[in-house]
Amino acid sequence: MAERLLNVRNLDVVLGREPGATTLVRDLSFSLDAGELLCIVGESGCGKTITARSVIGLNRTDPRFRLTGAIDFDGRNLLDLDERAMRQIRGARIAMIFQDPMSSLNPLHRISAQIDEALAIHTDLGKAARRARVLELLAAVGIPKPETRIDAYPHQFSGGMRQRAMIALALAGDPDLLIADEPTTALDVTTQKQILLLLARLRAETGMAVIFITHDLGVVAEIADRVLVMYAGQCVESGPVADVFRNPQHPYTAGLLASIPAANRGKVRRLASIKGAPPVLSEGRPVGCAFRPRCDYAFDRCADEPQLTATGSPDHPARCWLSGAARHSLAGQGAPA
Amino acid sequence: MSAPLVTVKNLKKTFPVRESVFRRATRELRAVDDVSFAVSRGETLGLVGESGCGKSTLARCVARLTEPSDGSILFDGQEIARLSTRELRPMRRNIQLVFQDPMSSLNPRKRVGTILREALSIQGLVSGRARQDARIAELLEQVGLSPTFAGRLPRELSGGQRQRIGIARALALEPRLIVADEPVSALDVSVQAQILNLLKDLQEQLGLTMLFISHDLGVVRHVSDRVGVMYLGKLVELAPADAFYEAPLHPYSRALLASVPLPDPAARGRAVRPIEGDMPSPIYPPAGCRFHTRCPIAQEICSRTEPPLTDHGNGRLAACHFASPFASARETERAAPQPSQAKMGD
Numbered sequence A: 001m002a003e004r005l006l007n008v009r010n011l012d013v014v015l016g017r018e019p020g021a022t023t024l025v026r027d028l029s030f031s032l033d034a035g036e037l038l039c040i041v042g043e044s045g046c047g048k049t050i051t052a053r054s055v056i057g058l059n060r061t062d063p064r065f066r067l068t069g070a071i072d073f074d075g076r077n078l079l080d081l082d083e084r085a086m087r088q089i090r091g092a093r094i095a096m097i098f099q100d101p102m103s104s105l106n107p108l109h110r111i112s113a114q115i116d117e118a119l120a121i122h123t124d125l126g127k128a129a130r131r132a133r134v135l136e137l138l139a140a141v142g143i144p145k146p147e148t149r150i151d152a153y154p155h156q157f158s159g160g161m162r163q164r165a166m167i168a169l170a171l172a173g174d175p176d177l178l179i180a181d182e183p184t185t186a187l188d189v190t191t192q193k194q195i196l197l198l199l200a201r202l203r204a205e206t207g208m209a210v211i212f213i214t215h216d217l218g219v220v221a222e223i224a225d226r227v228l229v230m231y232a233g234q235c236v237e238s239g240p241v242a243d244v245f246r247n248p249q250h251p252y253t254a255g256l257l258a259s260i261p262a263a264n265r266g267k268v269r270r271l272a273s274i275k276g277a278p279p280v281l282s283e284g285r286p287v288g289c290a291f292r293p294r295c296d297y298a299f300d301r302c303a304d305e306p307q308l309t310a311t312g313s314p315d316h317p318a319r320c321w322l323s324g325a326a327r328h329s330l331a332g333q334g335a336p337a
Numbered sequence B: 001m002s003a004p005l006v007t008v009k010n011l012k013k014t015f016p017v018r019e020s021v022f023r024r025a026t027r028e029l030r031a032v033d034d035v036s037f038a039v040s041r042g043e044t045l046g047l048v049g050e051s052g053c054g055k056s057t058l059a060r061c062v063a064r065l066t067e068p069s070d071g072s073i074l075f076d077g078q079e080i081a082r083l084s085t086r087e088l089r090p091m092r093r094n095i096q097l098v099f100q101d102p103m104s105s106l107n108p109r110k111r112v113g114t115i116l117r118e119a120l121s122i123q124g125l126v127s128g129r130a131r132q133d134a135r136i137a138e139l140l141e142q143v144g145l146s147p148t149f150a151g152r153l154p155r156e157l158s159g160g161q162r163q164r165i166g167i168a169r170a171l172a173l174e175p176r177l178i179v180a181d182e183p184v185s186a187l188d189v190s191v192q193a194q195i196l197n198l199l200k201d202l203q204e205q206l207g208l209t210m211l212f213i214s215h216d217l218g219v220v221r222h223v224s225d226r227v228g229v230m231y232l233g234k235l236v237e238l239a240p241a242d243a244f245y246e247a248p249l250h251p252y253s254r255a256l257l258a259s260v261p262l263p264d265p266a267a268r269g270r271a272v273r274p275i276e277g278d279m280p281s282p283i284y285p286p287a288g289c290r291f292h293t294r295c296p297i298a299q300e301i302c303s304r305t306e307p308p309l310t311d312h313g314n315g316r317l318a319a320c321h322f323a324s325p326f327a328s329a330r331e332t333e334r335a336a337p338q339p340s341q342a343k344m345g346d
């Protein structure tokens, strides 16, 4: 098999020093092939953004964080690179877009100047060629009549247009991997749809791989090749999107899927829901399986932390003492309390 | 059937806005523009629409947190659109709001018990400390919290627990109408489901009437008996929920529904074209039908004549010259993956 583009192995991100250190990401492993789209999904505070920022090396210089494990990208462990080497990868090979476009677009500079700056860093195009390329990029992300918009400031754009400009900025270095952190969460569904279609088209045209972070399982179903479900800083399940939706292997994934009031589902008297709320990691992690306090299937064994293990199919592992099949048969006889 | 609890007629709310910081002259922004509907007793009417279409403004008018610019609001037969603050006081308790962000509506320095006690005392509804304590415990239990929560501060609560307190406070006054403005939008899915179930249970137990606002069409389907769709200050469709979700009459409703990502990988690539372009400025709404600039089936008449909200039978109303439960070919033709105007990469 071809070498994977990205291979994250046993990543831990710890905040602060012992005692009182908090493990925000714990034993996280996942990989990505060139051109693949992986969705990372999970509820607020489960560690999605921390994971993304770790991959692109944004919290490596922050002395409060300690990163261990390995992030292999194109054959090199990014955690071993010095900041200079990392800077050559960031933007050129790996680019990131954020939920709030204003956090990566500078409000004081014209859109054109910001994309031009990225081009000047990541390409050897001359001034005129860069200007032409900025126009191309803006057209590619669907900004109508880019020649009339190129010198606008970010605040003169609508939310959806700003998101498009940010995607154009991320594409300037022609990255192999684009990390998109909730790029559509703040947008209306109609604008979200436009952006999702845009990303799908750009991916087909450029062959770049995408890590798309979201808390919306509808978005996952719409765009993902594979999905990774996070809970309390861990991967609790991952696999091909159709498998995970059809046959969830972790009770958290199953609970999430059941609790969505989907627009295509008729009204039911009660929605399924998961009791309680996700743990606040800074207040301590539950002992054993982190999902245990909310889980309807928890039993003695769950006092020990389960590992991510293969279930029915090898590319669909889950972190649960009960395999999907075993859980269903237990549920039939009345699950252990 | 008995008379509706709320009847809104030709409601308008305009805001004076300056076109730019350099100009003195103001223009009118018509946030709610000639909207009419009624809500029956015990019914939940869901309101959907994109950001800025006027949902919150309409909610604030109905709850009389703001005065409408024009039109009428009958609450249980009484005209409340023009009442002064003083005249409103005795009827305030009948209409209570639940907000999106309970944190910003709960005083961070007051304990939950104090917050609820104040709600009870304001209208002199329950007097005497012991009776108030009993009622506070009862309210907490109603929203699924143990009475010990009375001693907590808002910051010691999770998002879902805060929203439960927001609901308990609204219930304290035994209102007849709850206006819920995006009550679950800030919550995680697993917690959102708990709050939606709670609202439904309470509605059944207490016979509440609800105006429920959300931009999430899935959430609205789940709680509503009827659904209203707003676009640029106008109500463009109003229909029983099931009929609406099965086959909406307005092309905007159809496009909106088609944009909602469904949690089902097999439903991928539905043959619907996304709405193109951005929402026009509400300061300069398009002439004729406000949706015509983005409508895939617009004809010449649509840019000239505004379609009124018309009855299409079975309680279904739509404001479109070409209202139909079937999508036209032009709406469904798969947006051919637009050849990008520029070639990417090298």
Ligand SMILES: Nc1ncnc2c1ncn2[C@@H]1O[C@H](COP(=O)(O)OP(=O)(O)OP(=O)(O)O)[C@@H](O)[C@H]1O
Pocket: A015, A024, A042, A043, A044, A045, A046, A047, A048, A049, A050, A051, A215, A280, A281, A282
């Ligand atoms: N710079 C930081 N300093 C301290 N704690 C942090 C920092 N960034 C994140 N955390 C904590 O790490 C945990 C994971 O945060 P993260 O932002 O990765 O969550 P998320 O999954 O992206 O959530 P959301 O969906 O709300 O964006 C949270 O408990 C958060 O409070």
Ligand SMILES: Nc1ncnc2c1ncn2[C@@H]1O[C@H](COP(=O)(O)OP(=O)(O)OP(=O)(O)O)[C@@H](O)[C@H]1O
Pocket: B015, B016, B017, B029, B030, B031, B049, B050, B051, B052, B053, B054, B055, B056, B057, B058, B215, B282
């Ligand atoms: N106090 C105000 N002054 C001026 N304009 C206002 C005011 N309140 C609302 N508007 C404008 O009225 C229109 C409707 O706003 P409203 O908040 O009712 O929309 P909404 O449908 O609730 O949107 P959202 O989904 O973002 O909450 C918007 O264009 C808004 O900018």
Ligand SMILES: [Mg+2]
Pocket: A048, A049, A050, A181
């Ligand atoms: Mg995040």
Ligand SMILES: [Mg+2]
Pocket: B055, B056, B057
């Ligand atoms: Mg609003």
